[in-house]
Amino acid sequence: MSQQSPNIRRRRLGHVLRGLREEAGLTLEAAAKEAGVPRSTLGRMETAEARRLRYTDLDALADFYEVGAETRDGMHELAQQAKQSGWWSQYKDVFGERALPDWEAEASLIRTFQVQLIPGLFQTPRYAAAIFRGGRATTEDEVSRPVEARINRQSILNRVKPPRMTAVIDEAALHRLVGGAEVMHEQLEHLGHLAVRHNIDVQVLPYQAGEHLGMEGAFTVLDFPESKDTPIVHVETATTSLFLERSEEIEEYNVAFGNLQGVALSTSQSADFISDMIRSLEK
Template sequence: MTQKSPNIRRRRLGHVLRGLREEAGLTLDAAAKGAGVPRSTLGRMETAEARRLRHTDLDALADFYEVDPETRGGMHGLAREAKEPGWWSKYKDVFGERALPDWEAEAAAIRTFQPQLIPGLFQTPSYAAAIFRGGRATADENIERLVEARVNRQQILNRVHPPRMTAVIDEAALHRLVGGREVMKEQLEHLGHLAVRHNIDVQVLPYTAGEHLGMEGAFTILEFPEPRDTPITFVETATTGLALETPEELDAYNVAFSNVQGVALSTSLSAKFIDDAVKALEKQT
Protein backbone atom coordinates (compact mmCIF):
# COMPACT_ATOMS: atom_id res chain seq x y z
CA MET A 1 0.00 0.00 0.00
CA THR A 2 1.06 3.57 -0.66
CA GLN A 3 2.66 5.91 1.87
CA LYS A 4 1.13 8.91 0.15
CA SER A 5 -1.65 10.77 1.88
CA PRO A 6 -5.09 10.56 0.21
CA ASN A 7 -6.23 13.52 2.33
CA ILE A 8 -3.43 15.71 0.99
CA ARG A 9 -4.21 14.66 -2.59
CA ARG A 10 -7.85 15.63 -2.07
CA ARG A 11 -6.75 18.97 -0.64
CA ARG A 12 -4.45 19.63 -3.61
CA LEU A 13 -7.23 18.83 -6.06
CA GLY A 14 -9.53 21.13 -4.12
CA HIS A 15 -7.00 23.94 -4.35
CA VAL A 16 -6.71 23.43 -8.12
CA LEU A 17 -10.46 23.49 -8.64
CA ARG A 18 -11.02 26.47 -6.38
CA GLY A 19 -8.17 28.32 -8.09
CA LEU A 20 -9.65 27.68 -11.54
CA ARG A 21 -13.05 28.93 -10.41
CA GLU A 22 -11.68 32.04 -8.74
CA GLU A 23 -9.47 32.77 -11.79
CA ALA A 24 -12.62 32.64 -13.90
CA GLY A 25 -14.34 35.02 -11.47
CA LEU A 26 -17.25 32.64 -10.85
CA THR A 27 -19.33 31.80 -7.83
CA LEU A 28 -19.74 28.18 -6.80
CA ASP A 29 -23.31 28.24 -8.16
CA ALA A 30 -22.24 29.64 -11.53
CA ALA A 31 -19.35 27.18 -11.95
CA ALA A 32 -21.48 24.19 -11.00
CA LYS A 33 -24.25 25.23 -13.39
CA GLY A 34 -21.82 25.96 -16.23
CA ALA A 35 -20.00 22.63 -15.85
CA GLY A 36 -23.14 20.62 -15.25
CA VAL A 37 -21.86 19.33 -11.92
CA PRO A 38 -24.10 19.39 -8.82
CA ARG A 39 -23.28 22.36 -6.61
CA SER A 40 -22.93 20.15 -3.52
CA THR A 41 -20.50 17.88 -5.37
CA LEU A 42 -18.33 20.76 -6.53
CA GLY A 43 -18.41 22.27 -3.07
CA ARG A 44 -17.23 19.03 -1.46
CA MET A 45 -14.51 18.63 -4.10
CA GLU A 46 -13.17 22.12 -3.44
CA THR A 47 -13.15 21.57 0.33
CA ALA A 48 -11.59 18.09 0.02
CA GLU A 49 -14.63 16.47 1.62
CA ALA A 50 -15.64 14.42 -1.44
CA ARG A 51 -14.76 10.76 -0.99
CA ARG A 52 -15.89 9.80 -4.50
CA LEU A 53 -14.13 11.69 -7.29
CA ARG A 54 -15.81 10.87 -10.61
CA HIS A 55 -13.82 11.12 -13.83
CA THR A 56 -16.91 12.48 -15.58
CA ASP A 57 -17.15 15.38 -13.11
CA LEU A 58 -13.44 16.17 -13.50
CA ASP A 59 -13.69 16.11 -17.29
CA ALA A 60 -16.78 18.33 -17.20
CA LEU A 61 -14.94 20.86 -15.03
CA ALA A 62 -11.78 20.65 -17.19
CA ASP A 63 -13.89 21.29 -20.30
CA PHE A 64 -15.73 24.17 -18.69
CA TYR A 65 -12.57 25.88 -17.44
CA GLU A 66 -10.82 25.07 -20.76
CA VAL A 67 -7.69 23.78 -19.07
CA ASP A 68 -4.63 22.52 -20.92
CA PRO A 69 -3.93 18.77 -21.24
CA GLU A 70 -1.26 18.90 -18.52
CA THR A 71 -3.65 20.41 -15.98
CA ARG A 72 -6.36 17.94 -16.93
CA GLY A 73 -3.94 15.05 -16.47
CA GLY A 74 -2.82 16.45 -13.13
CA MET A 75 -6.42 16.66 -11.92
CA HIS A 76 -7.04 13.03 -12.81
CA GLY A 77 -3.72 12.00 -11.29
CA LEU A 78 -4.60 13.59 -7.95
CA ALA A 79 -8.03 11.92 -8.05
CA ARG A 80 -6.43 8.51 -8.63
CA GLU A 81 -3.91 8.96 -5.83
CA ALA A 82 -6.69 10.12 -3.49
CA LYS A 83 -8.28 6.70 -3.91
CA GLU A 84 -5.13 4.70 -3.12
CA PRO A 85 -5.28 3.39 0.45
CA GLY A 86 -2.41 3.92 2.85
CA TRP A 87 -1.34 1.21 5.30
CA TRP A 88 -3.58 2.80 7.92
CA SER A 89 -6.74 2.04 5.93
CA LYS A 90 -6.81 -1.49 7.35
CA TYR A 91 -6.99 0.10 10.81
CA LYS A 92 -10.00 2.29 10.04
CA ASP A 93 -11.68 0.92 13.15
CA VAL A 94 -8.74 2.27 15.17
CA PHE A 95 -7.96 5.58 13.47
CA GLY A 96 -11.31 6.61 11.99
CA GLU A 97 -11.95 8.35 8.65
CA ARG A 98 -9.64 11.40 8.78
CA ALA A 99 -6.77 9.47 10.33
CA LEU A 100 -3.76 11.19 11.88
CA PRO A 101 -1.38 8.72 10.14
CA ASP A 102 -2.81 9.93 6.82
CA TRP A 103 -1.40 13.40 7.56
CA GLU A 104 1.78 12.11 9.24
CA ALA A 105 2.68 10.09 6.13
CA GLU A 106 3.94 13.16 4.27
CA ALA A 107 4.67 15.57 7.09
CA ALA A 108 8.02 17.36 6.98
CA ALA A 109 7.66 18.70 10.52
CA ILE A 110 5.54 17.63 13.47
CA ARG A 111 5.15 19.69 16.64
CA THR A 112 3.16 18.17 19.47
CA PHE A 113 2.18 19.12 23.00
CA GLN A 114 1.14 16.35 25.38
CA PRO A 115 0.05 17.18 28.93
CA GLN A 116 -0.85 13.69 30.18
CA LEU A 117 0.91 11.02 28.13
CA ILE A 118 4.10 10.30 26.24
CA PRO A 119 3.33 11.14 22.55
CA GLY A 120 1.99 8.20 20.53
CA LEU A 121 4.93 8.25 18.13
CA PHE A 122 7.28 7.73 21.10
CA GLN A 123 5.37 5.05 23.01
CA THR A 124 6.73 1.56 23.69
CA PRO A 125 4.38 -1.37 23.02
CA SER A 126 4.02 -2.10 26.75
CA TYR A 127 3.23 1.52 27.58
CA ALA A 128 0.70 1.75 24.74
CA ALA A 129 -0.96 -1.51 25.83
CA ALA A 130 -1.32 -0.17 29.37
CA ILE A 131 -2.98 2.98 28.05
CA PHE A 132 -5.44 1.03 25.92
CA ARG A 133 -6.18 -1.31 28.80
CA GLY A 134 -6.83 1.73 30.97
CA GLY A 135 -8.74 -0.10 33.69
CA ARG A 136 -11.39 -1.25 31.26
CA ALA A 137 -12.25 -4.84 30.43
CA THR A 138 -10.82 -4.85 26.91
CA ALA A 139 -10.20 -8.12 25.11
CA ASP A 140 -6.50 -8.93 24.65
CA GLU A 141 -6.87 -9.35 20.88
CA ASN A 142 -8.31 -5.84 20.64
CA ILE A 143 -5.44 -4.40 22.64
CA GLU A 144 -2.95 -6.20 20.41
CA ARG A 145 -4.54 -4.63 17.35
CA LEU A 146 -4.49 -1.14 18.87
CA VAL A 147 -0.82 -1.51 19.82
CA GLU A 148 0.07 -2.89 16.39
CA ALA A 149 -1.52 0.13 14.73
CA ARG A 150 0.34 2.53 17.01
CA VAL A 151 3.70 0.83 16.41
CA ASN A 152 3.13 0.97 12.65
CA ARG A 153 2.55 4.73 12.96
CA GLN A 154 6.01 5.11 14.43
CA GLN A 155 7.73 3.88 11.26
CA ILE A 156 7.72 7.42 9.86
CA LEU A 157 10.52 8.21 12.32
CA ASN A 158 12.68 5.51 10.70
CA ARG A 159 12.24 6.46 7.04
CA VAL A 160 15.11 7.83 4.94
CA HIS A 161 13.89 11.41 5.32
CA PRO A 162 12.04 11.44 8.66
CA PRO A 163 9.98 14.43 9.75
CA ARG A 164 11.45 17.00 12.10
CA MET A 165 9.77 16.15 15.39
CA THR A 166 9.44 18.58 18.29
CA ALA A 167 7.61 17.37 21.38
CA VAL A 168 6.79 19.36 24.50
CA ILE A 169 5.74 16.95 27.23
CA ASP A 170 4.30 18.02 30.57
CA GLU A 171 6.14 16.80 33.65
CA ALA A 172 2.95 14.96 34.68
CA ALA A 173 3.39 12.51 31.80
CA LEU A 174 6.80 11.51 33.14
CA HIS A 175 5.57 10.89 36.68
CA ARG A 176 2.36 8.99 35.91
CA LEU A 177 3.05 5.27 36.43
CA VAL A 178 1.38 3.93 33.32
CA GLY A 179 1.66 0.14 33.42
CA GLY A 180 3.73 0.16 36.62
CA ARG A 181 7.37 1.02 37.39
CA GLU A 182 9.05 -1.41 34.99
CA VAL A 183 6.90 -0.37 32.03
CA MET A 184 7.40 3.30 32.88
CA LYS A 185 11.16 2.90 33.27
CA GLU A 186 11.38 1.23 29.86
CA GLN A 187 9.26 4.02 28.36
CA LEU A 188 11.38 6.82 29.81
CA GLU A 189 14.60 5.12 28.69
CA HIS A 190 13.14 4.84 25.18
CA LEU A 191 12.15 8.52 25.30
CA GLY A 192 15.69 9.41 26.30
CA HIS A 193 17.12 7.44 23.37
CA LEU A 194 14.75 9.13 20.90
CA ALA A 195 15.62 12.56 22.26
CA VAL A 196 19.21 12.32 21.00
CA ARG A 197 18.22 11.62 17.39
CA HIS A 198 19.14 14.39 14.98
CA ASN A 199 15.53 14.93 13.89
CA ILE A 200 13.86 14.82 17.32
CA ASP A 201 13.70 17.48 20.03
CA VAL A 202 12.08 16.67 23.37
CA GLN A 203 11.34 19.37 25.94
CA VAL A 204 9.83 18.82 29.36
CA LEU A 205 7.34 21.39 30.65
CA PRO A 206 7.93 21.46 34.44
CA TYR A 207 5.30 22.12 37.06
CA THR A 208 7.25 25.24 38.03
CA ALA A 209 6.37 26.83 34.66
CA GLY A 210 2.94 27.58 36.09
CA GLU A 211 0.05 28.48 33.83
CA HIS A 212 0.46 28.28 30.05
CA LEU A 213 -1.51 28.26 26.78
CA GLY A 214 -1.57 24.47 26.49
CA MET A 215 -3.66 23.86 29.58
CA GLU A 216 -6.78 23.04 27.56
CA GLY A 217 -5.28 19.85 26.15
CA ALA A 218 -3.05 18.03 23.70
CA PHE A 219 -2.60 19.06 20.07
CA THR A 220 -0.33 18.36 17.12
CA ILE A 221 0.70 20.72 14.33
CA LEU A 222 1.82 19.13 11.05
CA GLU A 223 3.65 20.93 8.24
CA PHE A 224 4.31 19.58 4.76
CA PRO A 225 7.17 19.99 2.27
CA GLU A 226 4.95 21.33 -0.54
CA PRO A 227 4.08 25.03 -0.04
CA ARG A 228 0.60 24.43 -1.48
CA ASP A 229 -0.08 21.91 1.30
CA THR A 230 -0.98 24.23 4.15
CA PRO A 231 -0.32 23.03 7.73
CA ILE A 232 -3.01 21.48 9.89
CA THR A 233 -3.59 21.19 13.62
CA PHE A 234 -4.85 17.81 14.79
CA VAL A 235 -6.80 17.63 18.03
CA GLU A 236 -7.95 14.28 19.39
CA THR A 237 -11.15 14.00 21.41
CA ALA A 238 -12.66 11.06 23.26
CA THR A 239 -14.56 10.01 20.14
CA THR A 240 -12.76 11.37 17.08
CA GLY A 241 -9.89 13.42 15.69
CA LEU A 242 -10.34 16.94 14.36
CA ALA A 243 -8.15 18.34 11.59
CA LEU A 244 -8.25 22.14 11.94
CA GLU A 245 -7.19 24.05 8.85
CA THR A 246 -8.38 27.66 8.95
CA PRO A 247 -5.72 30.40 9.27
CA GLU A 248 -7.30 31.56 12.53
CA GLU A 249 -7.13 28.08 14.06
CA LEU A 250 -3.55 27.57 12.91
CA ASP A 251 -2.48 30.95 14.29
CA ALA A 252 -4.03 30.16 17.67
CA TYR A 253 -2.27 26.81 17.98
CA ASN A 254 1.04 28.18 16.68
CA VAL A 255 0.91 30.80 19.43
CA ALA A 256 0.02 28.12 21.99
CA PHE A 257 2.92 25.91 20.93
CA SER A 258 5.37 28.81 20.98
CA ASN A 259 4.21 29.56 24.51
CA VAL A 260 4.59 26.02 25.90
CA GLN A 261 7.93 25.60 24.12
CA GLY A 262 9.14 28.90 25.48
CA VAL A 263 8.42 28.03 29.12
CA ALA A 264 9.62 24.41 28.80
CA LEU A 265 13.11 23.25 29.74
CA SER A 266 15.80 23.27 27.06
CA THR A 267 16.51 20.00 25.27
CA SER A 268 19.67 19.43 27.32
CA LEU A 269 17.96 20.13 30.65
CA SER A 270 15.02 17.99 29.52
CA ALA A 271 17.37 15.07 28.79
CA LYS A 272 18.72 15.35 32.34
CA PHE A 273 15.18 15.57 33.70
CA ILE A 274 14.22 12.35 31.90
CA ASP A 275 17.40 10.62 33.08
CA ASP A 276 16.71 11.67 36.66
CA ALA A 277 13.18 10.27 36.36
CA VAL A 278 14.64 6.93 35.20
CA LYS A 279 17.06 6.87 38.14
CA ALA A 280 14.23 7.64 40.56
CA LEU A 281 12.29 4.63 39.26
CA GLU A 282 15.38 2.43 39.52
CA LYS A 283 15.65 3.26 43.23
CA GLN A 284 12.02 2.27 43.74
CA THR A 285 12.32 -1.17 42.10
Protein backbone atom coordinates in the same frame (compact mmCIF):
# COMPACT_ATOMS: atom_id res chain seq x y z
CA MET B 1 -0.47 -0.01 0.07
CA SER B 2 0.48 3.57 -0.74
CA GLN B 3 2.67 5.62 1.59
CA GLN B 4 1.22 8.81 0.14
CA SER B 5 -1.60 10.73 1.76
CA PRO B 6 -4.96 10.56 -0.07
CA ASN B 7 -6.15 13.51 2.02
CA ILE B 8 -3.25 15.66 0.84
CA ARG B 9 -4.07 14.75 -2.79
CA ARG B 10 -7.72 15.67 -2.29
CA ARG B 11 -6.71 19.01 -0.80
CA ARG B 12 -4.34 19.70 -3.72
CA LEU B 13 -7.06 18.90 -6.26
CA GLY B 14 -9.48 21.14 -4.37
CA HIS B 15 -6.92 23.93 -4.43
CA VAL B 16 -6.56 23.58 -8.22
CA LEU B 17 -10.32 23.59 -8.82
CA ARG B 18 -10.96 26.51 -6.50
CA GLY B 19 -8.12 28.45 -8.14
CA LEU B 20 -9.55 27.87 -11.62
CA ARG B 21 -13.01 29.03 -10.50
CA GLU B 22 -11.70 32.13 -8.76
CA GLU B 23 -9.52 32.96 -11.78
CA ALA B 24 -12.68 32.79 -13.91
CA GLY B 25 -14.43 35.13 -11.44
CA LEU B 26 -17.32 32.73 -10.86
CA THR B 27 -19.35 31.75 -7.83
CA LEU B 28 -19.63 28.08 -6.92
CA GLU B 29 -23.22 28.02 -8.17
CA ALA B 30 -22.36 29.61 -11.53
CA ALA B 31 -19.37 27.34 -12.18
CA ALA B 32 -21.30 24.20 -11.31
CA LYS B 33 -24.22 25.19 -13.53
CA GLU B 34 -22.05 26.12 -16.51
CA ALA B 35 -19.88 22.99 -16.22
CA GLY B 36 -22.86 20.70 -15.73
CA VAL B 37 -21.61 19.40 -12.38
CA PRO B 38 -23.89 19.32 -9.30
CA ARG B 39 -23.15 22.23 -6.99
CA SER B 40 -22.83 19.94 -3.97
CA THR B 41 -20.32 17.78 -5.85
CA LEU B 42 -18.16 20.72 -6.88
CA GLY B 43 -18.35 22.14 -3.36
CA ARG B 44 -17.15 18.88 -1.83
CA MET B 45 -14.38 18.60 -4.43
CA GLU B 46 -13.10 22.09 -3.68
CA THR B 47 -13.14 21.51 0.09
CA ALA B 48 -11.54 18.04 -0.24
CA GLU B 49 -14.59 16.37 1.31
CA ALA B 50 -15.47 14.31 -1.77
CA ARG B 51 -14.45 10.69 -1.26
CA ARG B 52 -15.57 9.61 -4.75
CA LEU B 53 -13.96 11.60 -7.54
CA ARG B 54 -15.50 10.89 -10.94
CA TYR B 55 -13.37 11.45 -14.01
CA THR B 56 -16.45 12.59 -15.95
CA ASP B 57 -16.85 15.48 -13.49
CA LEU B 58 -13.15 16.34 -13.75
CA ASP B 59 -13.30 16.33 -17.55
CA ALA B 60 -16.42 18.49 -17.54
CA LEU B 61 -14.66 21.03 -15.33
CA ALA B 62 -11.47 20.85 -17.40
CA ASP B 63 -13.49 21.49 -20.58
CA PHE B 64 -15.38 24.38 -19.00
CA TYR B 65 -12.25 26.09 -17.65
CA GLU B 66 -10.46 25.32 -20.96
CA VAL B 67 -7.34 24.01 -19.24
CA GLY B 68 -4.37 22.58 -21.11
CA ALA B 69 -3.46 18.92 -21.36
CA GLU B 70 -0.86 19.18 -18.58
CA THR B 71 -3.36 20.59 -16.08
CA ARG B 72 -6.00 18.06 -17.10
CA ASP B 73 -3.55 15.17 -16.67
CA GLY B 74 -2.49 16.60 -13.31
CA MET B 75 -6.11 16.71 -12.14
CA HIS B 76 -6.60 13.08 -13.14
CA GLU B 77 -3.37 12.03 -11.45
CA LEU B 78 -4.36 13.70 -8.18
CA ALA B 79 -7.79 12.04 -8.34
CA GLN B 80 -6.19 8.65 -8.94
CA GLN B 81 -3.77 9.11 -6.04
CA ALA B 82 -6.62 10.25 -3.80
CA LYS B 83 -8.30 6.87 -4.34
CA GLN B 84 -5.30 4.85 -3.20
CA SER B 85 -5.31 3.35 0.26
CA GLY B 86 -2.56 3.77 2.83
CA TRP B 87 -1.70 1.09 5.37
CA TRP B 88 -3.89 2.89 7.90
CA SER B 89 -7.02 2.04 5.88
CA GLN B 90 -6.76 -1.44 7.41
CA TYR B 91 -7.36 0.12 10.83
CA LYS B 92 -10.54 2.12 10.30
CA ASP B 93 -11.89 0.54 13.46
CA VAL B 94 -8.98 2.15 15.32
CA PHE B 95 -8.44 5.46 13.53
CA GLY B 96 -11.91 6.21 12.16
CA GLU B 97 -12.64 7.76 8.77
CA ARG B 98 -10.14 10.63 9.06
CA ALA B 99 -6.95 8.92 10.15
CA LEU B 100 -4.09 10.86 11.72
CA PRO B 101 -1.48 8.67 9.92
CA ASP B 102 -2.93 9.92 6.62
CA TRP B 103 -1.54 13.37 7.51
CA GLU B 104 1.59 12.14 9.30
CA ALA B 105 2.61 10.21 6.17
CA GLU B 106 3.76 13.36 4.38
CA ALA B 107 4.36 15.80 7.22
CA SER B 108 7.75 17.51 7.22
CA LEU B 109 7.34 18.97 10.71
CA ILE B 110 5.30 17.61 13.60
CA ARG B 111 4.92 19.67 16.78
CA THR B 112 3.03 18.06 19.62
CA PHE B 113 2.10 19.01 23.18
CA GLN B 114 1.09 16.21 25.51
CA VAL B 115 -0.15 16.55 29.07
CA GLN B 116 -0.99 13.12 30.46
CA LEU B 117 0.85 10.75 28.13
CA ILE B 118 4.06 10.23 26.20
CA PRO B 119 3.31 11.10 22.53
CA GLY B 120 1.93 8.19 20.51
CA LEU B 121 4.84 8.27 18.05
CA PHE B 122 7.22 7.73 21.00
CA GLN B 123 5.34 5.00 22.87
CA THR B 124 6.66 1.49 23.50
CA PRO B 125 4.29 -1.45 22.84
CA ARG B 126 3.86 -2.23 26.55
CA TYR B 127 3.20 1.41 27.44
CA ALA B 128 0.64 1.70 24.62
CA ALA B 129 -1.05 -1.54 25.71
CA ALA B 130 -1.40 -0.21 29.26
CA ILE B 131 -3.05 2.96 27.90
CA PHE B 132 -5.59 1.01 25.87
CA ARG B 133 -6.41 -1.16 28.88
CA GLY B 134 -6.94 2.00 30.88
CA GLY B 135 -7.29 0.07 34.12
CA ARG B 136 -10.13 -2.05 32.72
CA ALA B 137 -10.28 -5.83 32.52
CA THR B 138 -9.66 -6.40 28.81
CA THR B 139 -8.54 -9.31 26.65
CA GLU B 140 -5.31 -9.27 24.66
CA ASP B 141 -7.35 -9.29 21.44
CA GLU B 142 -8.99 -6.01 22.43
CA VAL B 143 -5.62 -4.40 23.05
CA SER B 144 -3.31 -5.93 20.44
CA ARG B 145 -4.94 -4.33 17.38
CA PRO B 146 -4.85 -0.69 18.52
CA VAL B 147 -1.30 -1.23 19.82
CA GLU B 148 -0.27 -2.65 16.45
CA ALA B 149 -1.80 0.35 14.68
CA ARG B 150 -0.04 2.80 16.99
CA ILE B 151 3.37 1.14 16.56
CA ASN B 152 2.91 1.11 12.77
CA ARG B 153 2.49 4.90 12.90
CA GLN B 154 6.04 5.18 14.20
CA SER B 155 7.55 3.95 10.92
CA ILE B 156 7.65 7.55 9.66
CA LEU B 157 10.43 8.27 12.16
CA ASN B 158 12.61 5.62 10.51
CA ARG B 159 12.15 6.55 6.86
CA VAL B 160 15.00 7.94 4.74
CA LYS B 161 13.78 11.52 5.18
CA PRO B 162 11.93 11.50 8.50
CA PRO B 163 9.86 14.48 9.62
CA ARG B 164 11.32 16.97 12.05
CA MET B 165 9.53 16.40 15.34
CA THR B 166 9.35 18.61 18.41
CA ALA B 167 7.52 17.33 21.47
CA VAL B 168 6.72 19.36 24.58
CA ILE B 169 5.72 16.92 27.31
CA ASP B 170 4.22 18.00 30.59
CA GLU B 171 6.05 16.75 33.67
CA ALA B 172 2.85 14.94 34.71
CA ALA B 173 3.26 12.47 31.85
CA LEU B 174 6.68 11.47 33.15
CA HIS B 175 5.45 10.91 36.70
CA ARG B 176 2.38 8.87 35.80
CA LEU B 177 3.27 5.17 36.19
CA VAL B 178 1.44 3.85 33.15
CA GLY B 179 1.69 0.07 33.27
CA GLY B 180 3.74 0.14 36.48
CA ALA B 181 7.35 0.98 37.29
CA GLU B 182 8.95 -1.56 34.93
CA VAL B 183 6.92 -0.47 31.90
CA MET B 184 7.50 3.19 32.73
CA HIS B 185 11.24 2.65 33.12
CA GLU B 186 11.37 1.06 29.67
CA GLN B 187 9.28 3.90 28.21
CA LEU B 188 11.46 6.65 29.66
CA GLU B 189 14.63 4.95 28.42
CA HIS B 190 13.08 4.76 24.95
CA LEU B 191 12.12 8.43 25.16
CA GLY B 192 15.70 9.30 26.14
CA HIS B 193 17.08 7.41 23.14
CA LEU B 194 14.69 9.15 20.75
CA ALA B 195 15.56 12.57 22.18
CA VAL B 196 19.13 12.35 20.88
CA ARG B 197 18.10 11.70 17.27
CA HIS B 198 18.98 14.50 14.86
CA ASN B 199 15.35 15.03 13.82
CA ILE B 200 13.71 14.86 17.26
CA ASP B 201 13.59 17.47 20.03
CA VAL B 202 12.04 16.67 23.39
CA GLN B 203 11.27 19.38 25.93
CA VAL B 204 9.82 18.79 29.39
CA LEU B 205 7.32 21.33 30.70
CA PRO B 206 7.97 21.42 34.47
CA TYR B 207 5.32 22.08 37.09
CA GLN B 208 7.23 25.18 38.16
CA ALA B 209 6.57 26.80 34.76
CA GLY B 210 3.13 27.70 36.09
CA GLU B 211 0.36 28.81 33.74
CA HIS B 212 0.79 28.58 29.97
CA LEU B 213 -1.18 28.67 26.71
CA GLY B 214 -1.59 24.90 26.49
CA MET B 215 -3.65 24.46 29.64
CA GLU B 216 -6.77 23.49 27.67
CA GLY B 217 -5.16 20.23 26.57
CA ALA B 218 -2.98 18.29 24.16
CA PHE B 219 -2.69 19.09 20.45
CA THR B 220 -0.50 18.41 17.43
CA VAL B 221 0.40 20.75 14.56
CA LEU B 222 1.48 19.16 11.28
CA ASP B 223 3.30 21.10 8.54
CA PHE B 224 3.98 19.86 5.02
CA PRO B 225 6.86 20.45 2.58
CA GLU B 226 4.71 21.95 -0.18
CA SER B 227 3.65 25.55 0.51
CA LYS B 228 0.22 24.91 -1.01
CA ASP B 229 -0.37 22.14 1.54
CA THR B 230 -1.44 24.28 4.47
CA PRO B 231 -0.77 23.06 8.04
CA ILE B 232 -3.37 21.17 10.03
CA VAL B 233 -4.02 20.86 13.78
CA HIS B 234 -5.10 17.59 15.36
CA VAL B 235 -6.97 17.62 18.66
CA GLU B 236 -8.12 14.33 20.14
CA THR B 237 -11.11 14.07 22.44
CA ALA B 238 -12.57 11.13 24.35
CA THR B 239 -14.88 10.30 21.46
CA THR B 240 -13.38 11.68 18.25
CA SER B 241 -10.47 13.36 16.48
CA LEU B 242 -10.77 16.96 15.34
CA PHE B 243 -8.78 18.30 12.40
CA LEU B 244 -8.61 22.10 12.27
CA GLU B 245 -7.60 23.80 9.03
CA ARG B 246 -8.71 27.45 9.18
CA SER B 247 -5.80 29.92 9.11
CA GLU B 248 -6.90 31.65 12.32
CA GLU B 249 -7.01 28.28 14.13
CA ILE B 250 -3.56 27.35 12.88
CA GLU B 251 -2.17 30.69 14.03
CA GLU B 252 -3.70 30.29 17.49
CA TYR B 253 -2.05 26.91 17.97
CA ASN B 254 1.25 28.15 16.54
CA VAL B 255 1.27 30.89 19.17
CA ALA B 256 0.37 28.39 21.89
CA PHE B 257 3.17 26.03 20.90
CA GLY B 258 5.68 28.86 20.78
CA ASN B 259 4.66 29.81 24.32
CA LEU B 260 5.02 26.20 25.49
CA GLN B 261 8.52 25.93 24.03
CA GLY B 262 9.47 29.19 25.68
CA VAL B 263 8.49 28.10 29.20
CA ALA B 264 9.63 24.46 28.86
CA LEU B 265 13.10 23.22 29.77
CA SER B 266 15.73 23.24 27.01
CA THR B 267 16.44 19.97 25.20
CA SER B 268 19.62 19.40 27.23
CA GLN B 269 17.87 20.21 30.52
CA SER B 270 15.02 17.92 29.49
CA ALA B 271 17.44 15.06 28.79
CA ASP B 272 18.83 15.45 32.31
CA PHE B 273 15.29 15.57 33.73
CA ILE B 274 14.36 12.33 31.96
CA SER B 275 17.59 10.69 33.16
CA ASP B 276 16.74 11.69 36.74
CA MET B 277 13.28 10.16 36.34
CA ILE B 278 14.82 6.91 35.07
CA ARG B 279 17.20 6.75 38.04
CA SER B 280 14.34 7.37 40.46
CA LEU B 281 12.56 4.27 39.09
CA GLU B 282 15.69 2.17 39.61
CA LYS B 283 15.78 2.81 43.37
